[in-house]
Amino acid sequence: MFTKQKLLLLAVSINAALILGGCGESTSSSSGDGFNNGPVSGNGTGTDFNQPALIENITTNVIASTYQEFLQKSELQQQAVELYCQQEIVSESVGGASSQLDEDKLSAKDSWRNAMNIWQQIEIMQIGPLSNDDNALRNKIYSWPIVSTCGVDFDVTFFKEGTVNGAPYDITKRLASRKGLAALEYLLFNDELNHSCSSASQPDGWNNQTEQYRKVVRCEFAGEVAKDINNNAQILVDAWQGTDGYAAILKQAGTTGSDFETEHQAVNVISDAMFYLDSFTKDGKIAAPLGLLVNECGSQACPEIVESKYSANSLNNIINNLIGFEKLLTGDNKGLGFIDYLIDVGDQDTADTMKADVQQAISSTLAYELSLADTLATDPDRVVLTHQEVKKITDKLKADFITSLALELPQTAAGDND
Amino acid sequence: MMTLFSNHSISSNLRHFSLKHLPSKSGIVASIKKSSIALAIITAVVFPTSVFAFDVNEAKEKEKSTFDERIQIIGHSDKLRKEAGSATLIGEAELEKFNFDDINRILYNVPGINIREEDGFGLRPNIGFRGATPERSKKITVMEDGILIGPAPYSAPAAYYFPMMSKMTSLEVFKGPSAIKYGPNTVVGALNMTTRSVPDDREGLFDVSLGSNGYSKSHIFYGNTLDGISNGNFGYLLEAVNMQSDGFKVLDGGGDTGFDKNDLMLKLRYDLTSKEFSQVFELKVAYADEKSNETYLGLTDQDFKANAYRRYAASQLDNMDWQHSQIQFTHFLEADKFDVTTRVYRNNFERQWFKVNGFKAGFITRDLQYILAEPEEETNALFYQVLTGTRDSEKEVEKIILGNNAREYYSQGIQSEIYWEHELAGLKHKFNVGVRYHQDQIERKHTEDVFLMQSANLISDGSEQVATTTNVEKTDALSIFMQDTINWQALDVTFGLRGEFLDSTYHNLKPGNENDWQKKTSRIWLPSMSVFYTLSEQAGILFGIHEGFIPTSPKEGLSVDIENSINYEFGARFNNQNTKVEAVVFYNDISNLKEGCTFSAASECGKSLDAEVNGGEVDVYGLEFSTSHTFNLNSSFDLPVSIVYTHTASEFKNSFESDFPMWGNIESGDELPYLPKNQLTLNVGLIADVWDLNLIARYVDTLAEASGTNVILEGMSTNAYTVVDLSFHYDIGASGRLYIKADNVFDKQEIASRRPYGARPGKPQQFFVGYQTNF
Known part of the structure; x- marks a missing residue:
């Protein structure tokens, strides 16, 4: 009996030891060069290109400095809008307009253009804090193409009343489509003082108010919007720089504990941002208004849907997208850029072609004599040419650029609208 | 978990051996080469020992009883089950009570099941045991007549195919150590559905x-x-x-x-x-x-x-x-x-x-x-x-x-x-x-x-x-x-x-x-x-x-x-x-x-x-x-x-x-x-x-x-x-x-x-x- 007990105990012990110790599990694999976007999860292109130096230059000398520049422009914008608004208030009290008012309003508009032009460069640098949470911070600063001018009209009145839905008005909690640079453009450049709501829900009695009342109330809200933009610009700069900033996370790629297993993955995050030129600039800003893609006008040239239609800043937006793209491509001539990487892997042709194509598109767009909306109405072929010029760049981006640098296409670029 | 729903009238169910459209001779041979054990088994199947003559009736009775146990995995005795490990049998009589077409409705009679319903008919069930994600039943081992029935249980375990319940005569759920016998997924258990057996008489x-x-x-x-x-x-x-x-x-x-x-x-x-x-x-x-x-x-x-x-x-x-x-x-x-x-x-x-x-x-x-x-x-x-x-x-x-x-x-x-x-x-x-x-x-x-x-x-x-x-x-x-x-x-x-x-x-x-x-x-x-x-x-x-x-x-x-x-x-x-x-x-x-x-x-x-x-x-x-x-x-x-x-x-x-x-x-x-x-x-x-x-x-x-x-x-x-x-x-x-x-x-x-x-x-x-x- 004792023997049986011992045997049983021995068997139990062996099995328990197996379980507690964990029986052997082993997995091994071999894979092709293209597996898991292969090189992205490995060491990139296999060359000794100094990827950390590229990351350092782009995060610091290109992106950080552009963000910083926008912060400064947004501060100037806030000041200019406040000055303009003070003149509107004076005009209301004295009962007439003044040349100072015109001057300050023009200055406010110029400040918006200056801020917007830098922002359009940042549009193509949406990385980390700007892309997190479905681009939440980006949308707070600039929500296009999601813009609700009717919503802005409502918020003008809510801000004036100081409450919304029974709670104190707080612009930080308002929808992105009712604030930011797009809302500010509408407030500064739109001379139509009646509200833009076509639906049953409209701001009560707004159209019955005096012109000057509406100008003052709008400019007061414009001041709040400009202040909010400046605050968000500061949030962006803070989230980017510093030891805990996103730039530092990118620079730490490939080190122990980093969010990125390899430096190449961090490089891929930057290249993802460059595809804005494809889906937004080429498709959204050019092809859609041209009618090459389905639009509200039924796939015809549709000047009403161009970006920044109140300020007629559409072409400047496109040009600055291209400038931002060029900065990433070249490293803004302050250090290594993607051009250097292409040359390093032996694709001098793509490096030269892309650089020349970007310069050609910029100079060609600068040569427009009319606004984008007016050109669409009078000479759509001119816009078709711009579309082709930008497409040359994005075609290279999606093919040779990605292939030579062993980068992964962003998901939104996988389906081709062309 | 137990034989609460066991059915005593279940006749012999066969464990099936599937060979569906055997791909090609070379495919089979390739498979056989992988295992000498498998080869031995095939030999036994193809060249059964042909010896007869003795009390056939007695042998058949014994054979049938053992065969039943091999086909349907859980025994259906009314006595206290001594198997350790949770196993539940829902037999034909239980299934006939409601004639459910929806596996989800049937499994609510089994403890330890978590289900996310989707289409209302149970066309593509989501079944998990003991907290396993129910998503397309991919974390359990699903079998029909003891054979893996998912479309590709190893390569893509999501069970987009699920057998029609109307033709099943019993259903077995294994959890705990009893699941170790049925892989590949052994984290929580296995589900086996049994089709109707060939009747002994018309x-x-x-x-x-x-x-x-x-x-x-x-x-x-x-x-x-x-x-x-x-x-x-x-x-x-x-x-x-x-x-x-x-x-x-x-x-x-x-x-x-x-x-x-x-x-x-x-x-x-x-x-x-x-x-x-x-x-x-x-x-x-x-x-x-x-x-x-x-x-x-x-x-x-x-x-x-x-x-x-x-x-x-x-x-x-x-x-x-x-x-x-x-x-x-x-x-x-x-x-x-x-x-x-x-x-x-x-x-x-x-x-x-x-x-x-x-x-x-x-x-x-x-x-x-x-x-x-x-x-x-x-x-x-x-x-x-x-x-x-x-x-x-x-x-x-x-x-x-x-x-x-x-x-x-x-x-x-x-x-x-x-x-x-x-x-x-x-x-x-x-x-x-x-x-x-x-x-x-x-x-x-x-x-x-x-x-x-x-x-x-x-x-x-x-x-x-x-x-x-x-x-x-x-x-x-x-x-x-x-x-x-x-x-x-x-x-x-x-x-x-x-x-x-x-x-x-x-x-x-x-x-x-x-x-x-x-x-x-x-x-x-x-x-x-x-x-x-x-x-x-x-x-x-x-x-x-x-x-x-x-x-x-x-x-x-x-x-x-x-x-x-x-x-x-x-x-x-x-x-x-x-x-x-x-x-x-x-x-x-x-x-x-x-x-x-x-x-x-x-x-x-x-x-x-x-x-x-x-x-x-x-x-x-x-x-x-x-x-x-x-x-x-x-x-x-x-x-x-x-x-x-x-x-x-x-x-x-x-x-x-x-x-x-x-x-x-x-x-x-x-x-x-x-x-x-x-x-x-x-x-x-x-x-x-x-x-x-x-x-x-x-x-x-x-x-x-x-x-x-x-x-x-x-x-x-x-x-x-x-x-x-x-x-x-x-x-x-x-x-x-x-x-x-x-x-x-x-x-x-x-x-x-x-x-x-x-x-x-x-x-x-x-x-x-x-x-x-x-x-």
Whole structure:
């Protein structure tokens, strides 16, 4: 009996030891060069290109400095809008307009253009804090193409009343489509003082108010919007720089504990941002208004849907997208850029072609004599040419650029609208 | 977990050996080369020892009894079961009480099951055990007649094919250490469904029923066994089922939302008994198909409140169309001291699954789940209008993408197991050893088409169809298991060990991606131990521990770990014939929880279809309780009552951020999604001589739609609900019997889940009337 007990105990012990110790599990694999976007999860292109130096230059000398520049422009914008608004208030009290008012309003508009032009460069640098949470911070600063001018009209009145839905008005909690640079453009450049709501829900009695009342109330809200933009610009700069900033996370790629297993993955995050030129600039800003893609006008040239239609800043937006793209491509001539990487892997042709194509598109767009909306109405072929010029760049981006640098296409670029 | 629902009338069920459309001779030979054991088995099958002449009747009786046990895995004795490990049998008599077509409704009678309902009919069930993600039942091992039945259980375990329940005569659920025998997924358990066996004598059935929502079912089988053919008995069975419905959902603008399913099965059986051996050969050939106008698109909560059965116009072209075929060959051999059951099988599955994937990506990209979760958000509202057909597509990004996730699968193999008893060192041993060589493959040929919503109709935008995911995953798996049950006085101790040896390959078939491939080799040994201590003739206690495993898919790199766990259970069992009670406490210590992203989980998964993610350490624990008793009211009436209760709790043990759409930013202590804390099922019957009335009421607690924060559906859950089903049968003597059923008799409607995208209802109140006759 004792023997049986011992045997049983021995068997139990062996099995328990197996379980507690964990029986052997082993997995091994071999894979092709293209597996898991292969090189992205490995060491990139296999060359000794100094990827950390590229990351350092782009995060610091290109992106950080552009963000910083926008912060400064947004501060100037806030000041200019406040000055303009003070003149509107004076005009209301004295009962007439003044040349100072015109001057300050023009200055406010110029400040918006200056801020917007830098922002359009940042549009193509949406990385980390700007892309997190479905681009939440980006949308707070600039929500296009999601813009609700009717919503802005409502918020003008809510801000004036100081409450919304029974709670104190707080612009930080308002929808992105009712604030930011797009809302500010509408407030500064739109001379139509009646509200833009076509639906049953409209701001009560707004159209019955005096012109000057509406100008003052709008400019007061414009001041709040400009202040909010400046605050968000500061949030962006803070989230980017510093030891805990996103730039530092990118620079730490490939080190122990980093969010990125390899430096190449961090490089891929930057290249993802460059595809804005494809889906937004080429498709959204050019092809859609041209009618090459389905639009509200039924796939015809549709000047009403161009970006920044109140300020007629559409072409400047496109040009600055291209400038931002060029900065990433070249490293803004302050250090290594993607051009250097292409040359390093032996694709001098793509490096030269892309650089020349970007310069050609910029100079060609600068040569427009009319606004984008007016050109669409009078000479759509001119816009078709711009579309082709930008497409040359994005075609290279999606093919040779990605292939030579062993980068992964962003998901939104996988389906081709062309 | 126990034999509460055991059926005593189950006749011999065959374990099937599938060989479905054996691919080619070379394929078979290749398989055979993998295992010398398999070769030995094949030899035994093809060249059976031909020795006869002795008392055939006596041998047949013995053979039949052993064979029954080998086919249907759980024994159906009314005595106290001494097997350790949780195992539940739902027999034919139980299944006939409600004639459910929906596996979900049947499984509510099993403790420890968690289910996410999806289409209301159970066409594509989501079944999990003991907290395992129910998503497409991919974490459990699903078998038909003891054979893996998922389309590609190793390479792509999501069970998009699920057998028709109407042809099943019993259903078995294994959890805990008893699951170690059935791989590949051993973390929580296995489900085995048994088809009708070839009858010993002439037997047939005709069953027809009609119901609301254009429901109809026609079910017929006929079989017989002819004695004395070449020293053996030849039996056959032919069974056919058609089931269809117009659907209970109402499509905006009109259209069918129902389904039409067919299932045909032929079994040929040859019993051969000799002096030395008893042998059975069985061939099973089956074909099934389904065309269903199903969709992954649900509703906003507001629309659900207004009309839970509405379907948006954008889902008007959604359609599932599949065909499944199988062939299985079984050989059973029994001698005095051992018996061997061997099966060869092949299953083919092909599907076209055309459904709304989302809106075209572009400079505004909105996920369908987000649109339906927050339809009043300004931008979402615009997309919502397009989905519902109240506004035409006006922008490129408002075009609707319909994807056809066309796939072809096969699953084939050979498996054999042997039982023998032996006394060793004065202890009684029951050995059970098995081996399986299995191959499966999934080939994806996904495409996408672009549509415009115009006047509430989907119109092609004229662009060419685009190929998306185009790849193939394949696995060759050798599995071995061995169990030894040692009896010493009142103690039965079972040791088990399972080995899984996988060689898998992944290859991207998209032109230009020839270098996107991976070959992977995985090896694992999984031990188990269970103990049953008999307290008396009527009661005993059990304890079990086993290691669980779920492999990663062939295309997953080494950065994703296998799912691995140590599972414990402790319980007690009581059975005095008329009253049965079982209570089991379980604890699953999961060292890495693995999940996969599919469209059935979230539209967002379109970005990373079928990608797997690590969830780290997770604990799942709970109580499973079941009891049944039959009150003999008088000589004419019996009142059987049973209660099944499950309590489950879970928690992530680590904090992490995840892109998986059911998790977000997880904090340690967060619970798993879709795991109800409490579930209760009550069965009450009133049985008279010629009629019976049965009621089943089930309560399901709230289900969290997601875990963690910063995830769509964060903080949302379904409401707890109770659903009651009724059935009434009346025997009209030799003419057959009539039955009336009512599913969801009080027409209770709550959101079953908000996945894949949007709120979805369960089945509404539905009445059926049927007639059944045996001949």
